[in-house]
Amino acid sequence: MKTLQDLFLGELADIYDAEHRLVKALPKMAKAATCTHLKDAILAHLEETKGHVTKVEQVFECFDKKAKGKTCKATVGLLEEGDEIAEEYADSPSINAALIAAAQKVEHYEIASYGCLHAWAVRLGNDKAADILQEILDEEKAANAALTDLAVERSNDEALDESDTEAKTDAADKKPAAGSRKASA
Numbered sequence: 001m002k003t004l005q006d007l008f009l010g011e012l013a014d015i016y017d018a019e020h021r022l023v024k025a026l027p028k029m030a031k032a033a034t035c036t037h038l039k040d041a042i043l044a045h046l047e048e049t050k051g052h053v054t055k056v057e058q059v060f061e062c063f064d065k066k067a068k069g070k071t072c073k074a075t076v077g078l079l080e081e082g083d084e085i086a087e088e089y090a091d092s093p094s095i096n097a098a099l100i101a102a103a104q105k106v107e108h109y110e111i112a113s114y115g116c117l118h119a120w121a122v123r124l125g126n127d128k129a130a131d132i133l134q135e136i137l138d139e140e141k142a143a144n145a146a147l148t149d150l151a152v153e154r155s156n157d158e159a160l161d162e163s164d165t166e167a168k169t170d171a172a173d174k175k176p177a178a179g180s181r182k183a184s185a
């Protein structure tokens with residue numbers, strides 16, 4: 001019969017794999033970003049993510065277990081989607097908004113995962129593990145908030161401005177030339 005600790009350790013192995021995958025993926029996302037502020041935010045979170053790997057290893061130690069990962073299918077899928085978005089919008093002013101959306105999907109997954117792991121560590125009576133997981137959870141929430149701020153303050157407007165310019169250009173292309181008259185029936 002599987003226990004809450006079995007569930008906890010399985011999910012911990014899942015997020016451990018996810019963090020390792022993110023350490024590899026974040027530099028590619030930073031390279032795809034055209035906004036210096038977004039690049040900086042991604043690279044700063046990369047350093048935090050490297051720390052998360054170490055912290056997750058500490059959580060394993062709190063349970064007298066060796067750190068091990070199991071393929072995090074959710075993160076694999078989210079990162080594949082992020083790669084597709086980066087490729088599709090590479091030459092678009094919407095690239096930064098698209099990258100933020102992809103990154104926030106990952107952040108939301110991590111927030112959900114760390115929230116559950118924290119609650120379970122508390123329930124399992126492992127205060128040290130719970131404290132470490134709360135620290136990671138707080139950092140993930142802060143990263144998500146920073147991405148939201150970048151989207152609201154910069155990237156969404158940049159993407160919208162380009163859409164407005166394209167709409168105006170399309171409308172101008174459809175207007176009859178000055179001085180031309182419609183044929184009447």
